[in-house]
Each structure stands twice: as C-alpha cells, then as structure tokens.
Amino acid sequence: MRALRVALPLPLPPMSYLPPLGEEGEALGRRVAVPWRGEVRLGVVVGEEEAPKGPALRHAIAYLDPAPYLRPQEVAFLEEAARYLFAPLGQVLADLLPPFPEVRHRVRLYPGADPKVLPKGLEALVDWQEAKGFDPKLLDLLREAGVLEEEVAFKEERGVLLPLKEAHPDPGLDRVLQVLRSLGHAESQAALARAAGVGVGRVRRLLEEGYIGLGPLPKPKPSGPSLEPLPLPERPGRLNGGRFSERLRLLKGLVAEGDHLVLFPEVSLLERFLAFFPEARPYHGGLSPREREALFKDPKGLVFATYGGLLLPFTPRSLVVVEEGSESYKLPSGSRAFIPPLAELRARLLGVPLTYLSLVPAVEVLERPGLTFPVPKPRVLLLDLRREKGYPFTGRALALLKQVEERGRQAVVLAPRKGYSALLLCADCAYKPTCPNCALPLRFHRPRRLLCHQCGHEEPPPLLCPRCASPLLEPKGPGLEWLWEELGQRLSLPLFRYAKEAKDDLTSLLEGAPGVVVGTTALLRGPTLPELALVLLPYADGFLYESDFRAAERYHRLLWALTELRPGRRPLLALQTYTPDHPAHQGLLEGSVEAFPWVEKALREALDYPPKVRMVKLEVRHRQEERALEEAFALRAALEGVAREGEVLGPAPAPVPRVKGVYVFHLLLRGSTERLSELLSRLDRRRFKLDPDPHRFVGLLED
DNA sequence: AGCACGCCGACT
DNA sequence: GTCGGCGTGCTC
Numbered sequence: 178m179r180a181l182r183v184a185l186p187l188p189l190p191p192m193s194y195l196p197p198l199g200e201e202g203e204a205l206g207r208r209v210a211v212p213w214r215g216e217v218r219l220g221v222v223v224g225e226e227e228a229p230k231g232p233a234l235r236h237a238i239a240y241l242d243p244a245p246y247l248r249p250q251e252v253a254f255l256e257e258a259a260r261y262l263f264a265p266l267g268q269v270l271a272d273l274l275p276p277f278p279e280v281r282h283r284v285r286l287y288p289g290a291d292p293k294v295l296p297k298g299l300e301a302l303v304d305w306q307e308a309k310g311f312d313p314k315l316l317d318l319l320r321e322a323g324v325l326e327e328e329v330a331f332k333e334e335r336g337v338l339l340p341l342k343e344a345h346p347d348p349g350l351d352r353v354l355q356v357l358r359s360l361g362h363a364e365s366q367a368a369l370a371r372a373a374g375v376g377v378g379r380v381r382r383l384l385e386e387g388y389i390g391l392g393p394l395p396k397p398k399p400s401g402p403s404l405e406p407l408p409l410p411e412r413p414g415r416l417n418g419g420r421f422s423e424r425l426r427l428l429k430g431l432v433a434e435g436d437h438l439v440l441f442p443e444v445s446l447l448e449r450f451l452a453f454f455p456e457a458r459p460y461h462g463g464l465s466p467r468e469r470e471a472l473f474k475d476p477k478g479l480v481f482a483t484y485g486g487l488l489l490p491f492t493p494r495s496l497v498v499v500e501e502g503s504e505s506y507k508l509p510s511g512s513r514a515f516i517p518p519l520a521e522l523r524a525r526l527l528g529v530p531l532t533y534l535s536l537v538p539a540v541e542v543l544e545r546p547g548l549t550f551p552v553p554k555p556r557v558l559l560l561d562l563r564r565e566k567g568y569p570f571t572g573r574a575l576a577l578l579k580q581v582e583e584r585g586r587q588a589v590v591l592a593p594r595k596g597y598s599a600l601l602l603c604a605d606c607a608y609k610p611t612c613p614n615c616a617l618p619l620r621f622h623r624p625r626r627l628l629c630h631q632c633g634h635e636e637p638p639p640l641l642c643p644r645c646a647s648p649l650l651e652p653k654g655p656g657l658e659w660l661w662e663e664l665g666q667r668l669s670l671p672l673f674r675y676a677k678e679a680k681d682d683l684t685s686l687l688e689g690a691p692g693v694v695v696g697t698t699a700l701l702r703g704p705t706l707p708e709l710a711l712v713l714l715p716y717a718d719g720f721l722y723e724s725d726f727r728a729a730e731r732y733h734r735l736l737w738a739l740t741e742l743r744p745g746r747r748p749l750l751a752l753q754t755y756t757p758d759h760p761a762h763q764g765l766l767e768g769s770v771e772a773f774p775w776v777e778k779a780l781r782e783a784l785d786y787p788p789k790v791r792m793v794k795l796e797v798r799h800r801q802e803e804r805a806l807e808e809a810f811a812l813r814a815a816l817e818g819v820a821r822e823g824e825v826l827g828p829a830p831a832p833v834p835r836v837k838g839v840y841v842f843h844l845l846l847r848g849s850t851e852r853l854s855e856l857l858s859r860l861d862r863r864r865f866k867l868d869p870d871p872h873r874f875v876g877l878l879e880d
Numbered sequence: 881a882g883c884a885c886g887c888c889g890a891c892t
Numbered sequence: 893g894t895c896g897g898c899g900t901g902c903t904c
C-alpha cells in the first residue's frame with residue numbers, strides 16, 4: 178500500500194501516513210492535515226513510499242490544497258538543506274515555510290455509522306459540527322475507529338477592508354477613513370480600529386454607511402524613481418565595490434528581464450533597495466500572512482525577499498544575494514542556518530546562476546569570479562589613543578566636532594555599546610563588579626544601575642569598593658550615555674540619541690538642520706542624514722573585542738559601511754584607536770574593499786578555519802561545572818577512534834564560561850559536510866546543541 | 881518541540 | 893512518607 182511521508186514544522190524527520198480516505202491523486206508537495214498525538218496538525222507531503230510493515234499506519238485527514246503547494250524542486254531543496262544543516266527536515270521546513278493560514282475543521286459521524294457508538298453527550302455529531310469545542314482525544318478515538326468524517330480547509334479569504342470614498346462629513350469617522358486610506362487596506366475591523374486608536378463601533382459605522390467595504394487585496398502599484406541599469410557582458414559570481422548608486426544600477430542590470438530572486442539580510446535593507454525598484458515584489462515576515470500566501474501561490478517577476486524567499490516555488494532566472502557577509506543572515510534559532518550557503522545550494526539545484534552583491538566581499542566568496550568596481554577613496558583619520566590627549570574624546574576629535582558645529586553640519590558619534598560604561602573598575606585594587614550569574618563584568622548605567630547584558634541581572638553600584646573600601650570606582654569603556662553626556666558639556670549643537678530601543682526624533686536633521694547623533698550600530702539601519710560631515714568612533718577597538726575569528730572581518734565591513742552613511746558625498750571617518758596599524762585600517766587607507774578580506778582569507782587558511790573547512794560548534798551546558806565538563810568529554814570520547822587528528826577541537830570553556838547560571842563548554846568539529854555528518858551520527862543529539870556554521874561564540878545558543 | 885514515564889533528592 | 897527535578901523515549 179502507498180504511504181505518504183509527511184513533514185511537520187517540528188524538529189523531527191518526516192512521518193508516514195496513509196493517504197486521506199478516498200484521495201488517490203498527486204500527493205507530493207501538498208499541504209495536509211494529519212492526526213498527531215491525539216490532535217490535528219498541518220504538514221507537507223515530502224515523499225511517497227510503500228507502506229512499511231509493522232504497526233498499522235494512520236490515515237492523513239485531508240489535503241489542504243487542490244494542487245501541490247511545493248514543487249519537487251522545493252522538496253529536494255528541503256532535503257538537501259536538512260543534510261547540509263545537520264537538522265531534521267521538519268526543522269528546516271519550520272524555518273522556511275510561511276505560517277499556515279487558519280483552518281476550519283468540521284466533523285460528523287459517517288452517515289452509515291450507528292449513532293450508538295457515540296459516547297454520551299456527543300449525539301450532536303450525527304450532523305456536521307465545528308471540531309473546536311470537542312475533546313480532541315475523543316475525536317481521535319472516533320477517528321481511529323473509522324467512524325468520523327472530517328473536513329479540513331483553509332478559512333475563506335474574506336477580503337480586506339478598503340476605503341470606498343474620499344472623506345466622511347463626521348470628523349471622528351473621517352479620521353478612521355483617512356487612516357485606512359493611508360494604510361491602503363486593513364486585515365479586519367479590529368485591526369483598523371487598533372490602527373486608528375478607536376473602538377470597533379466606528380469602523381462598523383463606516384462599513385454600514387458604505388464608506389469602506391470588503392474587497393480583494395490590492396496589488397501594490399509601482400512608483401518611484403527610475404534607475405538606469407548598468408549592464409554587464411557576463412553575469413559575475415560576485416559584484417563588489419562601487420558607490421551605492423552604482424550597485425543599485427548593477428542590480429537593475431542583473432534583474433532586467435524575467436523572474437529573479439534577490440535575497441536581503443534584513444527588512445530595512447530590502448526596503449532601502451525597494452525604493453529604487455518599484456517593480457519588485459517584497460516577501461518577508463513583516464507582511465501579513467495573507468500577503469505572504471498570495472505571493473507564495475503565484476511567485477513571479479522580480480522578488481525581493483528575506484530568507485523565507487528560498488522556498489518560493491518558482492525557478493527564477495537567477496539569484497542575487499545582497500550583503501552576503503551580514504550577520505543578519507544567521508538565523509538565531511531553529512536550524513541556526515547561515516543563509517548564503519543555502520542560497521547557493523538552492524541555485525545549484527535549480528540550475529541557475531547566483532551573484533553576490535555587496536560593498537565588501539565576504540571572505541567566503543572571494544574565490545568566485547567577480548568584478549570589483551573602484552570605490553571613491555574614503556577620507557579616514559586615525560587618532561592614536563596612545564599618543565593623543567583627551568578621553569573619551571581626544572583634542573583633535575573635539576576640534577573636528579567644533580568644525581562641524583561652526584559650519585552648521587551634522588556628525589555621527591558611534592558608540593560600541595549602550596549604557597554609560599562597559600564596567601566599573603576600582604582604581605586601587607582593580608576590582609570590578611561582575612554578574613552573579615554570568616562570568617561578565619556588569620555594565621554601568623547612569624544614574625546608578627549595574628546591568629548584566631547577558632541575563633538582565635540588576636543591582637545598584639557600590640559606593641565604595643567592596644574589596645578594599647576605596648572610593649575610586651571608575652567607569653571604563655565609554656558607552657553611548659557617557660559619550661552623550663560628555664558632548665553635552667563640550668558642544669552647543671543639538672544632540673540626539675539613536676539606539677535600537679531609544680531613538681530620538683531626528684526630523685530636524687533630516688531637514689538638514691545641524692546636530693550630532695550619538696548612537697549604536699542601529700544607525701546603519703536608520704535614516705540617512707543629508708548634511709553628514711563626520712563619523713567619529715571614540716573607541717573603535719570596542720567593535721573589535723569580540724572573541725570569534727570573524728570579528729576583524731566584521732569590523733572592516735562596519736568601517737566601509739560607515740563611509741556610505743551619506744550617499745553621494747563621503748563623510749570624514751575619524752577613528753580613535755589603540756591599534757592604528759590594524760590591517761582593517763590599512764584596507765581603508767588604500768581604498769580597497771577586498772585587500773583586507775584576502776589577507777584574512779590567507780590567515781584562516783593557515784589556521785584551517787572556514788572557509789577552508791566547515792566548522793560546527795557543539796554546546797554543552799550544565800548548572801554544575803564538573804557535570805558540564807564531563808558531558809563535553811563524553812562527547813569527545815564518543816568520537817575516539819572515529820575522529821582523525823585535528824577534526825575535534827576542545828572541549829574548551831566558552832569565551833564567557835558561565836551564562837545565566839550555567840557553565841558552557843564548546844567542542845568544535847572540522848571537516849567536510851559529509852565527514853561532519855559521519856562524526857555527528859556517532860553522537861546523541863540530545864546531549865548538546867549544535868550550531869552548523871557558528872558566527873558567535875559568546876552567549877548561549879537560543880532554542 | 882512537547883509530552884509521558886520513571887527514578888533520586890528536599891520537604892509539607 | 894510525597895512533590896518535583898530532569899534524563900529518556902516517542903511521536904506515523
């Protein structure tokens with residue numbers, strides 16, 4: 178008998194089911210409802226097989242699509258991706274599949290069945306009933322007995338609320354109408370009421386009076402500036418350098434005709450590009466489920482997507498991956514995939530070309546045949562903190578800021594962290610307050626708070642050193658608040674703050690008024706300042722002290738990104754640093770975006786680090802240090818005799834060896850995907866968490 | 881993942 | 893003597 182392999186969006190391999198009763202047709206790639214632990218779950222058919230002998234399989238309940246939702250190409254991609262990520266297929270499905278729309282589930286007793294089989298109180302089931310409200314266990318009993326007829330289908334698309342008239346005479350109702358007009362459409366009456374900040378009653382009034390109505394989801398209309406494409410004779414494997422505007426035009430050339438998939442690391446960058454590509458259709462998690470479903474059902478043309486776009490069921494003429502080195506391509510949980518290699522896998526399986534498009538090429542993609550366009554030489558000033566006077570602002574840095582002030586321009590001061598300072602340090606005995614749960618110094622926040630950045634622990638700062646009673650507890654490592662306060666005393670320019678969770682109103686700056694923004698790297702995702710003349714990093718090394726082998730590459734990319742903070746004209750980039758000779762600085766001074774990545778690549782090759790080999794991280798944790806270490810050594814022991822020289826590194830304490838009260842140890846495995854797969858098959862996956870392409874080594878892996 | 885089962889530590 | 897920790901097994 179024929180059986181279906183059904184993948185559920187859970188960290189599990191696919192499960193086998195018999196097809197839904199009476200369904201003989203095409204199964205592969207269709208979404209199905211299946212019984213699962215007494216409940217009903219939704220999944221995707223990823224294969225068919227001869228029903229295995231043994232305990233009788235259960236029937237799937239119903240298909241949710243009349244035709245396949247995923248093509249065989251997408252199913253094959255899921256399988257290969259799962260192999261590549263050392264993750265169960267269901268996990269990859271959970272990461273990439275858009276959420277299932279809501280379903281309506283109705284049940285009744287089969288007309289031929291004897292109603293006496295119904296337990297007491299369930300007599301109503303002789304007629305169709307909503308399954309919700311019945312005990313799922315009871316329903317499953319009837320299902321297993323073969324007397325339950327079921328109907329599972331996605332809820333009807335009700336259409337969306339659209340404005341039908343220009344204005345309403347009542348000002349209160351007109352405001353709601355105008356909110357809807359500015360939104361374009363609303364998902365529901367409640368959603369519109371929420372957006373307008375009024376009760377649902379007013380929305381209902383507008384509906385009754387015919388000022389708004391239900392209709393199909395409107396297609397976004399193309400508009401926006403047009404861009405002259407920059408065509409290339411051949412499609413390169415990577416495109417780097419140039420000005421931002423040139424990269425836009427190069428992209429325009431790459432995707433000029435036919436279907437193309439362009440991947441972005443985050444929505445903010447996608448939208449920045451989208452402004453120049455009115456013809457592109459966006460696809461990302463910020464869209465409503467309805468909008469995602471609509472594009473998924475009919476993918477074509479130019480699609481700008483975040484990682485979920487990898488599963489869109491179409492074969493574009495090409496894939497373009499924008500800013501392949503961005504950390505945001507790393508999924509923090511689930512399979513913890515790093516997206517660019519998956520995009521390459523997808524392109525290879527589809528047999529279409531892939532181009533990486535970025536200012537600075539990632540070390541991983543240097544070998545690809547590519548084009549690097551000349552970059553306007555950045556204006557960089559290195560201020561050696563070992564020689565210059567003044568802290569946290571050197572005299573020369575202050576002079577630059579004064580110039581900005583005199584000329585009525587704008588400046589950005591980039592802080593390596595939020596808060597007041599990285600730590601408090603006793604000037605007499607070098608004691609520093611640390612977190613009771615984590616092996617980390619507590620961050621100092623004004624006026625009087627000590628905060629742990631890993632676990633959120635908070636305590637007041639001591640007035641005297643708890644060890645030597647000295648009153649000299651000094652802040653070290655300037656953060657956003659410190660720099661902000663310092664500048665407040667030194668400058669008369671308006672000051673603004675910009676961090677992820679504390680954004681001042683920058684409207685005046687966007688209109689060209691003078692001012693200084695003190696912020697974190699959130700500024701890179703913020704609005705562009707039209708009069709930006711200076712970008713100052715008072716403590717550039719602060720971005721470098723991250724204990725992983727990609728820290729320098731990341732820092733170099735950050736510096737280059739800062740040179741593009743103002744499109745058109747390059748601001749002066751002033752770096753206060755203890756390491757002016759750092760090779761990343763050298764690359765900037767030379768005006769080469771790829772000189773440093775090549776140096777870095779050579780270094781990694783000498784060390785047998787990625788991209789020369791693949792590396793996976795195993796994380797072991799336990800509240801008791803010795804238990805954690807035992808577990809870690811047990812993993813190593815399990816590989817004894819299998820692993821060859823150099824394939825297993827560690828166990829070693831994590832860079833932050835205790836986080837949130839647990840001790841953390843790492844093992845690193847190195848080798849090809851096949852080899853790593855072989856090694857991992859010897860280990861009990863429940864004893865550790867796995868990161869298939871580690872980018873960070875500090876902190877705990879999320880679930 | 882999410883849930884049940886089962887075995888050792890600290891407590892009303 | 894029980895409550896509850898989490899280690900182990902299983903889901904078609």
